[in-house]
Amino acid sequence: MEKIIASIITIGDELLIGQVIDTNSAFISQELNKIGVWVKRRVAVGDSREEIIRALNEESRDTNIIIITGGLGPTADDITKPVLCEYFGGKLVMNEEVRKHLVYLFEQVFRRPLIERNLKQAELPEVCTVLPNARGTAPGMWFEKDGKVFVSLPGVPHEMKGLITNEVLPRLQKTFSMPFIAHRTLLTAGIGESFIAETIKHWEEKLPEHLKLAYLPNYGMVRLRITGWSTDKAKLENELNTEFAQLKILVQEWLVTDEDHTLPMALSKLLRLKNKTMTTAESCTGGYIAHLITAIPGASNIYKGSIISYDNEIKIKELKVSPATLQKAGAVSEEVVKEMAAAVLMKMNTDYALAVSGIMGPDGGSPEKPVGTVWVAAGDRNKLVTQKFQFRFDRDRNIEMTATQALNLLRKFIVEHA
Template sequence: MEQVFASIITIGDELLIGQVVDTNSAWMAQELNKAGIWLKRRVAVGDDKHEIINALEAQAQDTQIILMTGGLGPTADDITKPVLADYFGGKLVVHQPTLQHLHHLFENIYRRPLTDRNLKQAELPDVCTVLPNLRGSAPGMWFEKEGRIYISLPGVPHEMKGLMTAEVLPRLQKHFTMPHIAHRTMLTAGIGESFLADVIQEWEQQLPAHLKLAYLPNYGMVRLRITGSGSDKDQLEQELDEQFARLKVLAKQWMVIDEDLPLHEVVGRRLKEQGKTMATAESCTGGYIAHLITSVPGSSAYYKGSVISYANEVKENLLSVSPATLAATGAVSEDTVQQMVQGALSSLHTDYALATSGIMGPDGGSAEKPVGMVWIAVGNREKIVTQQFNFRFDRMRNIELTANHSLNLLRKFIEEHG
């Protein structure tokens, strides 16, 4: 069974200058991989006819599927449609189903006039298969040339995802016979990537060629992912299960969970299993931990809220941190975060609480308390544990590291004292 390869071309000057961050490619790559398609490369080009054509020709050399996003809007800089019409030897014509969709969209959904500029979005190359976009005004386009599939999608993430799910992936799976691809993933904490590699070195070296291990470090955590591909789905799944079981034994000391879940979801799952609740008292993280937790649907079942006590008077007034403690040890201290946990437990009436206080930088540090120094506390009404960290990165990375270490400390506390 022949492996199918794809490439992604993102189109838009705003991507090249960093005005917009490309999140489309990452999501598309994951979905292609689930469907059994290997992504060979990702390329970004500006709104320039020659750059787009050069990219198309280059990617067609060694990939069967070329996906494009962007450049399908109604403004003058959106040139993808006319470029593709020329490239595939066609011309732009009014596509009546798209025209009807535009009238419905603007009259019944957007409730604003349909301008001549918007009407031009119904003009599509007569050599493509039109992919209806139920989430927006710019349809997708499917072209075939010399055994290659070319797919053009809007750059708006919500619209692109709708088209990929409803149109593109089902069509690709019908068009190609693809091998089965499967993964096994675990999340580890408390050990660095290189040290973990030493621990599992012998096991990794004996992996068969069709199974590959990836190390995915991220802010104090390391995900280990085994990926396999093959024509026999049942055999591949069994092999992955056997190898993953061996890996779990080797990494047991540091394993957080044997699934591909972020840490804040792991904490939420543990709380739901126990029927318990939590709160956060955040100083240096400024509500970032609360944001992570509440990004999960259903988190209201276990998360009650946060006190973002950035200023000392908020620590005193809302969390009952003693003014004497703040005067004696400062906001960034073990005593302060302990009292922040106690205050959160009392004021928000939860089973567990987490508190952070630190110096995120780039300024504000001292010889005694340098930038990157953080105190974390987690606990319940019977016990509170604390830990100090000294990070050395930029402000945002220090915040993210603090959040991950806080959540992991809480996870361990819940598992030990729940």
């Protein structure tokens, strides 16, 4: 069966200048993938007639589906609708169902006057199939041309998601005969992308043509994802399971989780399975580790709190770090992080603790302790392990790397000492 291929075009000057981050494409790609559509390209263009038309022409050459988001609002810079009307022919006409929906929204929900500018959102190309937007004012539009499907959606994420789920995906499944696409993903830590590739190269070379391995490195971690496609779902699932089992054996030494989870998610799941709790004492990361843990639903079951001892005075007062230790070893030292971890364990009354202290830059380093020097302590009331890191990046990435390595140190401690 032929692959069904899609492109995503996002429209808006705000995307090109970085004023707004494009999260729509990620959601659309994931949802299309679930029904067997392979996303080949994601393209961003500005609010320009010429650029929109050029993108439509280029993306429709070798894809079956083109999903467009943005530019459907009521203001002058929202030009997607008239450009699509020109591209597909025809003219704008008032859609009575959309008009009624707008009247309802403004009178019953928004409780403000419906002005002419808003009413114009009910004017739609006569050659499109209207996709009702239950979550907002701008409807979606479905066009077909030369065997290709074009779908235009509002850029507001909440509205776009509703249209994708309720209108677009069901229509696509009726229009195309889809192959089945499936993934298997694992996460590794403590090994570089190139070294992994060398380790598993013989296995990778023998993968069937319809299975593809992707390397996804990020902040000291590498995700490995096997993707396969087939018309036979059961056969594909069996093949993926077999290959994934072999891959896990090859990377067992560095394996964090065999699910498509982040490191904080993997650590949180481990704690929940063991019915244990943790706490943090953070200096150089300023609460960032706490943020990563508490961003996960259900964090209250495994995480009690943190002491952000950014200043030495707080280390002394709240974590009982000895002034003599600070004087002799300095705040960025093995001795200090061990005292921080031991104290926060008792203060928060948890099973495990994590403590970090370091120099994130760009200033504050010395020949003995240059920027990027970090000490981490992790453990329980019986034992604490420590590790020194020397990062070489800018401030933001040093903080990210510190959090990643600290969380992984605690994860390994729990696995090895539980």
